[in-house]
Amino acid sequence: MPAAQSRAQAKANTAKKTTKKRVVKKAAKKQASKKKPASKKAAKKTGAKKAGATGVTTPEHDRRVAEMVFSSFYPHYVTKVVSKGRTEAELHQVLRWLTGYTQKQLEKHIAGTTTVEQFFAKAKLHPNAKLITGVICGYRVEDIRTTLTRQARYMDKLVDELAKGRKMEKILRQE
Numbered sequence: 001m002p003a004a005q006s007r008a009q010a011k012a013n014t015a016k017k018t019t020k021k022r023v024v025k026k027a028a029k030k031q032a033s034k035k036k037p038a039s040k041k042a043a044k045k046t047g048a049k050k051a052g053a054t055g056v057t058t059p060e061h062d063r064r065v066a067e068m069v070f071s072s073f074y075p076h077y078v079t080k081v082v083s084k085g086r087t088e089a090e091l092h093q094v095l096r097w098l099t100g101y102t103q104k105q106l107e108k109h110i111a112g113t114t115t116v117e118q119f120f121a122k123a124k125l126h127p128n129a130k131l132i133t134g135v136i137c138g139y140r141v142e143d144i145r146t147t148l149t150r151q152a153r154y155m156d157k158l159v160d161e162l163a164k165g166r167k168m169e170k171i172l173r174q175e
Contacts, residue, residue, distance in 0.1 A: 057139065062146045066117040070109050077159045084163040094158045097172050100124035120151045128173040132157050 057065075081091050095106055100123055109119055129151075133142045136157045144150040161171045 057144060057146055057149050062149050065149050065152050066115065068116045068152075070114045070116060070119045071112060074110050080159065080163045084165065086162050086165075090162060090168065091159065093168070094162055094171060095155070097126055098123075098129060098155060098158060100126065116152050117148060120148055123151075125151065125154075126173075129154055131173040136160060 077091060078088055082088065092103060092106060095101070096103065099106070099120070101109070130142075132154045133140075134157060135141070136153050139149075139153060141150065141153045141157055144153060158171055
């Protein structure tokens, strides 16, 4: 009989422990739900923002963006859009729309060592570029204060939209 009692006690103790764990987990979940909204709708109501989705970039970040060589990340753009079923020609169309470059000028930048700063210094940004909105690379594009960084994120956003299969008319912000 004593062995049967100890097994029963062990079972009872295990049941108590698991119940206690459940209660603790429930309390932790309840506490966590107080800290952040449960849904996007709740986030809008409370005015909460997605972590990192702000327009504040650091001077260090802005400097790194300005010094990036266009031809070093261009192949990544190509890989991204081609792997999603779009063409390099469509990518060029989007980049030409944004910058105002001709195909020949664009190819020169792709082959050269032009930095992002030089790339956008010579570009004539499309008047509808200001209609590009949303979050890219953790930043809300329309809120980025530094002009050059905002322009670079415009380009990232357009490439992202192209890769996601958005219609060309919408990507090119044709009103």
